[in-house]
Amino acid sequence: MDHANYRNTISQSINLIEARYQHFSFQRHYHLDFHIGLITQGEQKFHHQGCTHHVGHGQVVIMQPDELHDGHSVLDSGYQTKVFSLDPKWFSELAHEEKPQQVVTFRQAVLNDPTIFNQLYHLHQLLANDNLSQLAKDCLPLEGFEQLFKHYGYGEAPQVQQLGSQSTEILKEFIWQNIDQPIRLEQLSALCELTPTQFQRHFKAKLGISPYAWLSRLRLEKAMKLLRDGHSATQVAHQVGFYDQAHFSKAFKTSFGITPKQINS
Known part of the structure; x- marks a missing residue:
């Protein structure tokens, strides 16, 4: 059965999604925000920039703003995912505070990195915890995304179409x-x-x-x-x-x- 829970956090720049998709298929679309998804169960297939990707448990999907993609389950049992929906301007400033004119981008759309997956999974859980203090939640994003930026991200000038x-x-x-x-x-x-x-x-x-x-x-x-x-x-x-x-x-x-x-x- 398909189910999706959209959750706000105390930061307007970060929203969380936790979903299970079995029959639902995403048609070609784009997002205005950064979407970083963690596949926690099952397997998803999606098309992006001329390539077909199969992703499963423990893999991270990075979908940058305005990039067309689709998505559906490979297995009859469906797949489960935890997603960060992030304001692009805020996310770029978090990554490159010393160069605010740059936008953050990533070298690949799919990461097979257990350390990064576990860090982001833990961050998702913590940000969904209503009992954490304001200061803790203010500090958590930089701590949680820092290794992702360090190993896979880089800054570039904004692209104008x-x-x-x-x-x-x-x-x-x-x-x-x-x-x-x-x-x-x-x-x-x-x-x-x-x-x-x-x-x-x-x-x-x-x-x-x-x-x-x-x-x-x-x-x-x-x-x-x-x-x-x-x-x-x-x-x-x-x-x-x-x-x-x-x-x-x-x-x-x-x-x-x-x-x-x-x-x-």
Whole structure:
């Protein structure tokens, strides 16, 4: 049976997920946050940057923001995972405090390192413990991620994806400001000083998905954040541009494997 528990921590930059997926499959999608997953049982298969990966118990999956991937269980019995969902800016500053202009990245998407796995597993458990002091939880992330940064991470300048006269970051800012509105292809293409046809072709070539799929994911990522902040599913649907509650619930469950109401339950 599929089940996912999304948990806030005392830091707005760190959220935790603990899940078991048996029948649910993730379609091609991306995250706005860093996702670091620990496979605690079973085996998962996913496609990422032209490669197919099989990961099992004791392995770590590092999925950087905006990178397309999918995922499903290899075994009929499913797989279990513990995931860190991390704010990218905060995570980069934690890794490279002396070079705040850099973003942290990693040399590989899958790690087969028992020491790192055990450190991250322990960190996940500690951050989920409501009885720990504030100071302990403030100090834990650097201690828990330090060896991961040291052995597998490095800093680099932020990558800018250009679309016509603008970048994808400018497009994101436009969408955040208008996310509750019916956004048109003509608006996005005009922003980039491209024709609608040029915009569609350039967008798909650079990002690997259609503008519609990209916008839908942005809306659902925003919806997840609002739900975790305590907003009701009905409020959130309208705030992110879904004017039909049933459509919103279906899209959300298709993307995350649970309904919006299960986030607050």
